[in-house]
Amino acid sequence: MNFIEEIIEEDLKNGKNCARVHTRFPPEPNGYLHIGHAKSICLNFGLAKKYNGLCNLRFDDTNPTKEDVEYVDSIKEDIQWLGFQWTSEHYASDYFEQLYAWAEWMIERGLAYVDDSTQEEISCERGVPTQPGIESKYRNRSVEENLDLFRRMRAGEFLEGSRVLRAKADMASPNMHMRDPIMYRILFAEHHRTGNKWCIYPMYDYAHGQSDSIEGITHSLCTLEFEIHRPLYDWFCKVLEIYHPQQIEFARLNLNYTIMSKRKLLQLVEEKYVMGWDDPRMPTISGLRRRGYSPEAIRNFSETIGIAKRENVIDVSLLEFCVREHLNKVAIRTMAVLDPVKLIIDNYPESETEMLQAINNPEDPEAGVREIPFGKVLYIERADFKEDADKNFFRLTIDREVRLKYAYIIKCTHVVKDDSGNITEIHCTYDPETKSGMAQSNRKVKATIHWISENYTQPAEIRLFERLFTVPEPDNAEEGKTFLDYVNPNSLTVAHGLIERGITKENAAKYYQFERTGYFCMDKDATDNKLVFNKTVGLKQ
Numbered sequence: 001m002n003f004i005e006e007i008i009e010e011d012l013k014n015g016k017n018c019a020r021v022h023t024r025f026p027p028e029p030n031g032y033l034h035i036g037h038a039k040s041i042c043l044n045f046g047l048a049k050k051y052n053g054l055c056n057l058r059f060d061d062t063n064p065t066k067e068d069v070e071y072v073d074s075i076k077e078d079i080q081w082l083g084f085q086w087t088s089e090h091y092a093s094d095y096f097e098q099l100y101a102w103a104e105w106m107i108e109r110g111l112a113y114v115d116d117s118t119q120e121e122i123s124c125e126r127g128v129p130t131q132p133g134i135e136s137k138y139r140n141r142s143v144e145e146n147l148d149l150f151r152r153m154r155a156g157e158f159l160e161g162s163r164v165l166r167a168k169a170d171m172a173s174p175n176m177h178m179r180d181p182i183m184y185r186i187l188f189a190e191h192h193r194t195g196n197k198w199c200i201y202p203m204y205d206y207a208h209g210q211s212d213s214i215e216g217i218t219h220s221l222c223t224l225e226f227e228i229h230r231p232l233y234d235w236f237c238k239v240l241e242i243y244h245p246q247q248i249e250f251a252r253l254n255l256n257y258t259i260m261s262k263r264k265l266l267q268l269v270e271e272k273y274v275m276g277w278d279d280p281r282m283p284t285i286s287g288l289r290r291r292g293y294s295p296e297a298i299r300n301f302s303e304t305i306g307i308a309k310r311e312n313v314i315d316v317s318l319l320e321f322c323v324r325e326h327l328n329k330v331a332i333r334t335m336a337v338l339d340p341v342k343l344i345i346d347n348y349p350e351s352e353t354e355m356l357q358a359i360n361n362p363e364d365p366e367a368g369v370r371e372i373p374f375g376k377v378l379y380i381e382r383a384d385f386k387e388d389a390d391k392n393f394f395r396l397t398i399d400r401e402v403r404l405k406y407a408y409i410i411k412c413t414h415v416v417k418d419d420s421g422n423i424t425e426i427h428c429t430y431d432p433e434t435k436s437g438m439a440q441s442n443r444k445v446k447a448t449i450h451w452i453s454e455n456y457t458q459p460a461e462i463r464l465f466e467r468l469f470t471v472p473e474p475d476n477a478e479e480g481k482t483f484l485d486y487v488n489p490n491s492l493t494v495a496h497g498l499i500e501r502g503i504t505k506e507n508a509a510k511y512y513q514f515e516r517t518g519y520f521c522m523d524k525d526a527t528d529n530k531l532v533f534n535k536t537v538g539l540k541q
């Protein structure tokens with residue numbers, strides 16, 4: 001049980017909030033969701049499920065210049081793909097009228113004032129935590145003047161940046177967020193939902209708690225950086241005399257080799273370091289999905305890392321471990337050769353084709369078996385042969401035996417090369433007594449390699465990925481550099497391989513294991529004429 005569950009169980013025991021649990025996931029629609037958001041989604045929706053409660057989806061859409069419906073749509077798709085369904089869908093912008101009314105209510109009670117100071121003056125007067133700030137010279141305007149000015153701010157009579165509405169909180173508080181925080185700013189921006197209806201927009205701190213309150217949220221979970229905002233969250237609920245949800249902070253997910261700020265991810269997209277938000281190298285949920293990650297793997301990862309009160313950095317290999325673990329259970333095995341070289345079995349009859357049984361998934365008997373043809377001419381992985389092999393190389397070399405998976409033991413005799421010295425044919429003999437499954441087939445060889453019959457192949461583009469960043473902490477750039485300086489120039493390589501012929505765009509399985517190579521999935525760029533696969537992750541760390 002994590003510390004949030006302990007709080008909830010205590011609250012349930014005491015009958016707090018009529019013993020309800022109601023959480024929310026509150027993304028700002030200014031980008032695509034990333035793996036960090038997945039942690040928050042699993043937490044919020046997971047708690048609602050565990051305690052028979054509810055979980056809302058609320059778009060925190062108070063920054064119209066950065067937000068867009070494209071993001072709204074992608075966020076909904078990603079949450080559902082992860083396997084969660086919200087109780088109801090809300091937008092902070094639905095509460096603009098109510099928030100405005102509350103602001104007037106606060107003005108009428110002397111709890112808010114219009115400030116004509118510049119941004120610089122405000123921040124300068126706020127001072128430093130160790131000394132009380134200086135009160136603005138506009139702080140003691142009359143209620144009438146404040147109301148008049150605030151109404152005219154709403155009516156669009158003033159320039160952007162010329163005035164703000166501030167809460168009259170505590171200019172001496174050691175918590176800078178309490179020093180008369182800004183509640184509204186003027187912004188002549190079109191909002192993706194409210195259009196041009198508003199030219200004043202509420203700040204996060206003025207909108208978030210009240211939105212939670214309106215929705216009857218019981219436990220408002222957020223990341224640690226909001227701990228310092230909590231007194232303000234509580235203060236607004238208190239002075240407005242409205243229902244008061246409890247804000248609880250937890251440690252955000254940090255992953256090494258990964259950037260997790262939407263602003264920076266947007267930069268990678270806009271400056272074309274990647275193909276888009278759903279590039280398989282991106283830590284976005286849509287990127288992970290395209291890469292071949294399963295929702296089960298991501299949920300399992302979330303569960304494994306747990307919920308803590310202190311920040312830490314998770315090794316990205318743990319995420320890879322989780323996806324491997326799930327794909328091992330569900331991926332359909334298939335033969336694919338990424339860098340093919342021809343292998344000819346000289347003593348195998350020219351015209352013969354044997355159908356061999358291959359197991360679709362040894363972890364799942366229900367996945368069944370399929371027949372794959374075996375013949376005289378095959379392709380194997382170029383890397384599985386080495387001419388000058390030292391004693392640590394166990395795969396194919398001249399005069400050595402290996403097993404061809406599901407088939408026979410072969411022995412290499414010689415190779416043929418082109419003018420530039422590249423191997424074009426590997427020649428070998430096979431031992432008919434060693435067919436897999438035969439009584440005598442137990443002869444020991446050091447390696448089993450995969451293969452594909454010449455007459456049973458089709459070409460495929462196979463995209464191989466490495467980490468997008470070359471250093472564990474790309475955010476922690478040395479002086480004069482930014483995270484962009486650590487983008488790995490070799491994060492994508494394209495192989496032109498051969499895969500089993502039966503696979504088409506239409507019948508493709510969700511997840512594949514290319515035997516001995518790794519986990520793969522078909523990419524959305526695949527067409528009927530050109531299959532494209534992404535490597536999700538290798539078989540081993």
Ligand code: ATP
Nearest residue numbers: 026027028036037039040222223252253260261262
């Ligand atoms: P970013 O800085 O990446 O843009 P954000 O916190 O501004 O993230 P929001 O859309 O405001 O993004 O976040 C929605 C919810 O997801 C918030 O409750 C936030 O705390 C949570 N969240 C965001 N990033 C993480 C993370 N790395 N780990 C856990 N929760 C996160």
Ligand code: MG
Nearest residue numbers: 027028030060
């Ligand atoms: Mg944010």
